[in-house]
């Protein structure tokens with residue numbers, strides 16, 4: 001039913017990609033406020049979505065798309081991890097849909113995530129200040145790729161500030177600790193966590209029959225993996241285990257549809273960051289002097305490269 005996509009009014013927030021019968025990826029359009037990717041899965045007698053974007057409007061569009069493509073309202077929402085670009089649209093699906101995450105993810109949302117949002121609402125000034133500062137940087141930036149990325153980032157942040165007063169922090173209603181299977185009339189989906197790598201707890205959605213995995217931010221394609229809340233060694237261990245599964249198609253947390261090749265690229269990237277920092281420490285150099293390796297120069301999320309180095313540096317120093 002690929003043509004169902006064509007009869008749907010396009011969302012400015014994402015591009016819908018047909019993956020297999022009843023499975024559609026909503027790939028974020030940069031700079032629109034959606035920020036992360038989402039996925040729609042038709043289970044037969046019910047509909048499930050994975051992740052809910054960084055904005056209420058993007059999530060509203062996702063809800064409309066899910067209904068149009070599957071003919072049913074959304075019954076289940078999966079949050080792959082607690083980051084706001086995967087959870088901010090939860091309220092759009094609640095209370096009709098059950099929102100599912102690991103118990104650790106819910107715990108972080110209920111404490112740190114909720115508090116952070118309350119602080120942003122009561123004192124939005126630092127974010128406005130950051131937007132202003134980035135605007136000035138954009139004016140001066142000569143590198144076209146960096147300039148474009150900064151413009152996307154600022155546009156997304158401005159979108160986020162518009163929805164901030166309307167955000168109702170909406171927590172998962174069902175939690176699990178290792179694996180949860182949702183049995184639909186047409187297909188089963190497996191929610192699996194192997195622990196925390198990208199964040200303190202990461203879930204991915206596995207469809208063994210279709211050999212498809214929705215990986216959240218454990219796998220990004222052509223984007224620097226984001227390591228600010230990461231446990232790099234655990235992340236590698238998790239991806240080693242995912243590699244043992246029978247997966248042909250990956251819907252990443254950011255970037256376009258990919259395969260196991262990108263999963264291996266992420267592993268290579270994390271190992272690379274770890275060894276670059278270790279070598280620099282050994283030679284008593286500064287991590288500020290480490291340049292982005294050639295293989296990653298075309299990737300987006302460029303600013304995370306320095307932050308990733310710093311994160312790994314801090315982990316070694318501690």
Ligand SMILES: [Zn+2]
Pocket residue numbers: 036083085086217253254
């Ligand atoms: Zn993300």
